[in-house]
Amino acid sequence: MFILSSPSGTGKTTIARRILTEDGEIRLSVSYTTRPQRPGEVEGRDYYFVEPREFNRKVEAGEFLEWAEVFGHLYGTPKAEIKAGLKSGQDYLFDIDWQGTQQLYQRMEVDVVRVFLLPPSIDELERRLSSRGTDSADVVAARMSRARSEISHWDGYDYVVVNDDIDACFAKVTGILHSERMRRARQTGLVDFVRELMR
Amino acid sequence: MFILSSPSGTGKTTIARRILTEDGEIRLSVSYTTRPQRPGEVEGRDYYFVEPREFNRKVEAGEFLEWAEVFGHLYGTPKAEIKAGLKSGQDYLFDIDWQGTQQLYQRMEVDVVRVFLLPPSIDELERRLSSRGTDSADVVAARMSRARSEISHWDGYDYVVVNDDIDACFAKVTGILHSERMRRARQTGLVDFVRELMR
Numbered sequence: 001m002f003i004l005s006s007p008s009g010t011g012k013t014t015i016a017r018r019i020l021t022e023d024g025e026i027r028l029s030v031s032y033t034t035r036p037q038r039p040g041e042v043e044g045r046d047y048y049f050v051e052p053r054e055f056n057r058k059v060e061a062g063e064f065l066e067w068a069e070v071f072g073h074l075y076g077t078p079k080a081e082i083k084a085g086l087k088s089g090q091d092y093l094f095d096i097d098w099q100g101t102q103q104l105y106q107r108m109e110v111d112v113v114r115v116f117l118l119p120p121s122i123d124e125l126e127r128r129l130s131s132r133g134t135d136s137a138d139v140v141a142a143r144m145s146r147a148r149s150e151i152s153h154w155d156g157y158d159y160v161v162v163n164d165d166i167d168a169c170f171a172k173v174t175g176i177l178h179s180e181r182m183r184r185a186r187q188t189g190l191v192d193f194v195r196e197l198m199r
Numbered sequence: 200m201f202i203l204s205s206p207s208g209t210g211k212t213t214i215a216r217r218i219l220t221e222d223g224e225i226r227l228s229v230s231y232t233t234r235p236q237r238p239g240e241v242e243g244r245d246y247y248f249v250e251p252r253e254f255n256r257k258v259e260a261g262e263f264l265e266w267a268e269v270f271g272h273l274y275g276t277p278k279a280e281i282k283a284g285l286k287s288g289q290d291y292l293f294d295i296d297w298q299g300t301q302q303l304y305q306r307m308e309v310d311v312v313r314v315f316l317l318p319p320s321i322d323e324l325e326r327r328l329s330s331r332g333t334d335s336a337d338v339v340a341a342r343m344s345r346a347r348s349e350i351s352h353w354d355g356y357d358y359v360v361v362n363d364d365i366d367a368c369f370a371k372v373t374g375i376l377h378s379e380r381m382r383r384a385r386q387t388g389l390v391d392f393v394r395e396l397m398r
Binding site for chain 1: 315317320354375377
């Protein structure tokens with residue numbers, strides 16, 4: 001599981017989308033949610049849509065690797081599916097915040113690589129968070145406060161990448177992804193390959 | 200410390216030389232040796248040349264991270280110098296075998312990344328080990344036996360890279376090097392950078 005976190009305004013979503021487009025071996029996991037299905041959304045592709053009662057039963061039964069409430073709706077990552085996928089060699093990308101990362105990591109049931117993106121400077125972050133121009137000073141100040149709070153959890157990650165250039169940042173993040181795939185313990189098939197070499 | 204090991208004939212020396220040439224931030228450590236100084240070798244650049252008595256005193260005093268005897272001469276990696284260098288952010292490349300790697304790793308006093316190169320197939324390895332053409336079957340068989348023995352220690356490494364193409368292999372190994380540099384714990388200056396972001 002490849003986790004990408006950052007304060008908003010740091011380009012995380014852009015990087016995540018580009019990884020999903022350009023890397024054929026990684027995909028997003030399909031989450032469960034209590035949010036109503038929107039037009040165009042496909043059950044089992046975009047989300048698994050469930051009633052709150054069913055969602056809570058899954059929480060109680062420990063069927064989620066992590067779950068969170070966002071704007072009154074519940075979202076959860078299914079444990080069994082991810083574990084089976086990882087076991088068969090499937091990589092998953094997660095675009096989640098530090099709390100979700102901590103939930104995932106503390107259970108220690110899955111193989112996780114955690115990457116945190118930082119803005120190049122606080123001025124640049126403020127510029128990005130107020131770039132729409134129409135936001136009031138209060139709204140921007142609230143966003144900056146949330147961003148600072150997220151940044152304060154930078155030390156719960158394996159890797160830290162400063163995004164001062166989106167192409168360079170993308171290259172660094174995919175470099176980490178490719179490198180982590182070369183870890184001995186993650187290379188399924190290596191035992192057989194070495195056995196063949198030693199014959 | 201970036202350790203590169205492989206059975207001979209797998210291109211390790213070529214890869215190591217290219218890393219030293221193209222990466223400005225990594226260098227070889229200067230070893231102590233009891234081997235006589237050769238013409239052109241410079242004390243303190245190529246080796247520190249010492250008498251066996253002085254070398255053994257250093258072994259007894261625990262001044263080496265690892266040491267080995269090769270063809271009757273002693274070679275040792277100085278602990279204090281490497282630890283000071285690593286602390287100041289200097290990266291070191293080590294082209295050593297599995298025994299040296301184990302010595303370095305077991306002491307756990309230094310920050311180590313271990314990479315093992317494998318040949319693409321046993322036939323290709325045999326081809327490379329006998330490529331000089333003038334070697335007897337016995338000599339080649341002895342080399343193959345040593346290579347198999349080295350390969351059997353593949354599981355003592357963090358990363359495994361199959362060298363089926365020297366350029367691709369070089370790209371993979373430097374990818375690991377660059378990626379490992381982005382580990383949070385290795386980025387000196389990150390604490391100050393984040394403190395500045397949070398002001």
